[in-house]
Amino acid sequence: MELQRIVELVEGKIVVSGRSSPGSGVSVTSVYSTDLMSDVLHYAIRGSLLITGLNQSQVIRSAEIADIPAVLVTQDKRIDREMAELARAKDITIISTRLPMFTVCGILYEQGLRSSRE
C-alpha cells in the first residue's frame, strides 16, 4: 500500500518526508506495531511500516537499522527536533496521526495490510 493512501486512511500528516515520502510512489508491504525497539529489530521485516506510540530518536535509529522506510506515530505525540532531524538525516518518513494505535491498526488491517509477523 502506498504511503499516501495510509496517510489518508489514518487522517495523518507528514512530519518528515523521507525518500519513501507519500507521493514518491513507495509502498509498504506489511506493518509492525510496537513500542519495544528490540521487537522491531527482531520481528519487523525490511520495507515494513512501523506503528508506534513512542516519540524518541531511538525509534528512528531502530527503523534505520532494520531497513524500515516509514514510521507512523500515534495519538498526536509530539515529534521533537532531535527525532525529526535524525529522520531527515536517515531519509525516514515520519507520519503523525491523532488516532490511537488500536484504531490505526484496525483501519489498516481492514484495508488488507498485515503484520510483519503473523
Next chain:
Amino acid sequence: MSAAEPIEGCFQLMGGDFTNAGAASSELKAILAKRGVSQEVERRVAIAAFEAEMNVIIHAVAGTMHYTITSEAVKVTVTDMGPGIEDIELAMQEGYSTAPDWVREMGWGAGMGLPNIKKNADLFSIDSVVGEGTTLEITIHIKDRPC
C-alpha cells in the same frame, strides 16, 4: 576478480549517551553498504551491532566496538567496562532483563538484546566478569567458505 582488502576500525561508546546511541552501528551499516555486501548481511550485522551497542549505553560506563570486514565475514567485537553478567544463561533467555524502568520507557530493556544478537550471528561468544565488564564476539559470514 581479486577480493576486496580487509578493513577494520573502532568506535568509542559512552555509557548513558542516548543521544548518540546507535550512531556507531549506523556508521558500520553505511560502511557495509559502501563495501557492497548483500542487504541481508548488512541488516544482520547492523541489528546485532545495534543491540550490543545499546547494552553498553544502558549498562556500562564505556566501551568499544571493533569491526573487521574481510571478503568472507564481518566480525564485530564489543567490549565494555560494565557491571558484568552474573548468569549468562539467564541473560540469554528472551524476556530476561536487568534494565531499569526509565530505560524501558525509551523502548529498550525488554530482554531481547542478547537473543537478537545470537539470532543474527553465525558465530557468537560472550565473556563476562562481574565487576569488570563484558566482551561479545559476533561473526557473520558474507559467503560460505569454498569447499
